[in-house]
Amino acid sequence: MMRETRIRRVPMALSAAGALALAVVPLPAVLDAFRPDFLVLVVFYWCIESPRAGGLSLAFFSGLALDVIHGVVLGQHALALTLTGAWATHLRLRIRVFSVLSQCLTVFALLTGYQFVLFWVDGATGNPVTTFGRWLAPFVGALLWPVLTSLMDKINER
Amino acid sequence: MVAFRSTDASGRITGLLFRCVLYSLLALALIIVDKRYDHLGRIRRLLSVAAYPVQVAVASPFQGWNWFRDSVTTRDVLRADKAKLEAELRLAQFRLQRYEALEAETQRLRALRENTESVTDRFVIGDVMNVDLDAFRERVLVDKGAGDGIYVGQAVLDSGGVFGQVARVGQLTSEVILVSDAAHAIPVQINRNGLRTIAVGTGESNRLKLPYLPTSADVIAGDLLVTSGLGGGFPAGYPVGTIAEVKRDPSQSLADVDVKPAAALDRSKELLFVWLKPQAAELLPPPKPAAVPKK
Numbered sequence: 001m002m003r004e005t006r007i008r009r010v011p012m013a014l015s016a017a018g019a020l021a022l023a024v025v026p027l028p029a030v031l032d033a034f035r036p037d038f039l040v041l042v043v044f045y046w047c048i049e050s051p052r053a054g055g056l057s058l059a060f061f062s063g064l065a066l067d068v069i070h071g072v073v074l075g076q077h078a079l080a081l082t083l084t085g086a087w088a089t090h091l092r093l094r095i096r097v098f099s100v101l102s103q104c105l106t107v108f109a110l111l112t113g114y115q116f117v118l119f120w121v122d123g124a125t126g127n128p129v130t131t132f133g134r135w136l137a138p139f140v141g142a143l144l145w146p147v148l149t150s151l152m153d154k155i156n157e158r
Numbered sequence: 159m160v161a162f163r164s165t166d167a168s169g170r171i172t173g174l175l176f177r178c179v180l181y182s183l184l185a186l187a188l189i190i191v192d193k194r195y196d197h198l199g200r201i202r203r204l205l206s207v208a209a210y211p212v213q214v215a216v217a218s219p220f221q222g223w224n225w226f227r228d229s230v231t232t233r234d235v236l237r238a239d240k241a242k243l244e245a246e247l248r249l250a251q252f253r254l255q256r257y258e259a260l261e262a263e264t265q266r267l268r269a270l271r272e273n274t275e276s277v278t279d280r281f282v283i284g285d286v287m288n289v290d291l292d293a294f295r296e297r298v299l300v301d302k303g304a305g306d307g308i309y310v311g312q313a314v315l316d317s318g319g320v321f322g323q324v325a326r327v328g329q330l331t332s333e334v335i336l337v338s339d340a341a342h343a344i345p346v347q348i349n350r351n352g353l354r355t356i357a358v359g360t361g362e363s364n365r366l367k368l369p370y371l372p373t374s375a376d377v378i379a380g381d382l383l384v385t386s387g388l389g390g391g392f393p394a395g396y397p398v399g400t401i402a403e404v405k406r407d408p409s410q411s412l413a414d415v416d417v418k419p420a421a422a423l424d425r426s427k428e429l430l431f432v433w434l435k436p437q438a439a440e441l442l443p444p445p446k447p448a449a450v451p452k453k
Contacts, residue, residue, distance in 0.1 A: 020212055021212055024212070024213065024290055026216075026217075026288045026290050029424070032290060033293050035293060056174070056178060056181055060181040063185070064188075068206060069209045069212060071291055071325075071326055072292070073189055073192050074188045074191075074192040074202065075184075075186065075187070075188030075189035078184075079182055079189065082181040082182050082185055083182060086174060086178035127341055129294040129295065131294055131361075133293065133294060134293075134294060
């Protein structure tokens with residue numbers, strides 16, 4: 001059991017770092033609103049795939065990293081990612097046996113919850129972003145989910 | 159390792175709710191402390207150093223590509239560039255001759271008023287890093303930080319005019335909020351008649367607006383807007399934009415004025431950080447004298 005968790009830490013950290021970089025890679029302004037929350041998807045994947053390896057700690061610290069790199073109030077993404085990460089961990093046994101479509105819909109719900117927490121903290125700290133563009137990311141993220149899981153499974157099986 | 163051993167004997171996950179509540183409370187506490195109190199500035203500055211490698215890793219392929227493109231440009235392109243730059247330089251030098259005469263004249267006039275401070279400001283040039291901060295806010299990351307003496311609220315210009323101001327300072331990087339951000343406002347005046355007002359960002363990088371001008375205000379399309387220097391944040395006299403359109407609705411008391419920013423907000427790669435000469439002595443060091451009377 002100890003060996004198992006230790007083996008999984010490395011791809012976990014690497015994939016999270018890669019997803020963090022993708023979160024700030026410059027995109028053309030048109031595509032920018034469609035940028036999915038890569039790091040959130042990766043955290044969900046690990047919460048579902050190996051919840052024993054500390055998925056929630058990963059969620060919290062990934063969120064903190066997003067806060068720093070996006071330059072928003074500290075704890076915003078950490079809170080959103082912790083709550084939805086716990087939700088994903090709670091749903092993991094069901095998600096694994098879902099069809100692809102149901103998986104996508106579940107992930108869409110999770111991502112929307114994540115955006116909602118961000119939206120709420122934005123409003124509570126006094127700098128709300130009210131454009132509808134921010135609700136596009138969950139759509140794109142849910143569409144990306146099957147691709148990401150199959151890719152991560154390949155890497156993980158090695 | 160104890161913290162991660164979260165399964166009971168049958169392999170089920172335990173304490174999920176407990177850890178979720180724990181981390182959520184921690185995050186909430188962070189949000190409140192960061193928002194209400196200013197204690198996290200130092201921690202954030204250190205964390206931004208940790209984020210720096212990621213930002214550099216993201217930005218470097220683009221810099222590498224630019225370098226590659228620069229090194230394989232043809233002779234013809236370089237010659238055309240050189241000709242263009244020489245023409246621009248000639249024009250700039252021509253203007254500068256007049257500028258020096260004008261500065262000397264200003265010095266003389268100020269000397270008359272026993273105020274001999276120079277009108278020129280100190281500059282530091284920073285490069286915009288190829289990092290997208292947030293799709294819905296008009297902000298950029300620049301590779302100059304507290305280590306270079308950058309401070310929060312500092313005015314930032316580009317070659318065209320006022321670009322924005324420093325919103326947050328890290329040790330190696332700083333975040334600049336553009337004049338076009340919806341949360342940004344800048345005191346301006348119309349160059350033609352000196353009418354003072356406030357230019358507010360719209361969230362679109364090619365448009366500002368003047369929401370506080372009455373319908374009867376003397377403003378026409380094409381007017382140049384410059385900083386008024388009121389409020390002390392920005393140096394006076396730098397171009398902010400030109401009036402693009404004035405819509406006057408007789409039933410409204412305020413006019414609807416659109417401004418085209420003078421700075422290339424969506425294209426500039428090199429920014430000037432400005433130190434205000436007259437106020438610099440007051441702004442740069444933290445206001446210590448205020449603490450003295452408390453003793």
